Amino acid sequence: MTEIRTPLRRRPAQRRSAERVQRMLDACAGILDEDGYDGLTTTKIAQRADVAIGSVYQFFPDKRAVAQALALRNFEQFGDRVAERLAAGAFADWSDSVGAIIEVFVDMHRTVPGFRVLRFGDVADTNLLDAAADNNSVVAEGLRELVVRTFALADTPALARALAVAVEAGDAILKMAFRRNPDGDPAIIAEAERLIHGYLADHIVEA
Incomplete structure (x- = not known):
């Protein structure tokens, strides 16, 4: 999917540093699940990741930057999962992919730490993924690239x-x-798939 510039102050040069950054992101995700974005602090991230506060600031200027890096990781994981599903080739035509894409999103919402709070960043900033475009536009662009290439x-x-x-x-x-049910109301999820499939059926034409 679309490549976006990292919010890191500097890229970790060694594997140990890269692993430390990932621990910080994992810590951020856990805190988001427990305390929400308002309860997120760099001090909590450092404590939960078992790193010095200076290590956090070595890579991130503030909590927003940590959340941004986590949102980017979510976006990349979402793109990888969708690409894997589409590449499996188990679709009669493009329309079958609508349900698969929604299933990936719903599964991440249920299973990926921090995703139900942060998703792709709106809780922190509607332009968290890319300063030049809102988060949903970035997601739509990434899906466009995948769908065009696959189908x-x-x-x-x-x-x-x-x-x-x-x-x-x-x-x-x-x-x-997900407001109606923490795991996602199945009937509403089905309605989302039906509505989006019907809408796109009138717009997408195979080349």
Whole structure:
């Protein structure tokens, strides 16, 4: 999916440093689940990751930057999982991928630490993934690249616009599903798939 610049002050040069950064992100995820974004602090991150506070500031200027790095990790993991599902080739046509993409998102919401609070960053900043575009636009662009490549679709402005609308609609409906049930209301999730599939069916044309 779309490559985005890292929020790290500097990239870890050694494996040990890279592992320390990942521990900080894991700590951030755990704190988000327990205390929410408002309860997140760099001190808590350092304590939970078992690193000195100076180590946190060596890589991140503040808690927002840590959350940004975690949101980017979520985005990359989402893209990798979707790409893996699409590459499996178990779809009769493009429309089957709508349900698969939603399933990936729902599974991450249920199983990935911190994802249910942070997702792709809106709780901290609607432009957390990329300063030049809102988070949903970044997700839509990444999905456009994957779908066009996998299903040989015509890559047109109309397609980009349709996917942007679909992501916005899906985001709103899935938020509703998880407000009603911490694990996601199955009936609402099914409605999200039905609505998005029906909408995109009128816009996506195979090349």
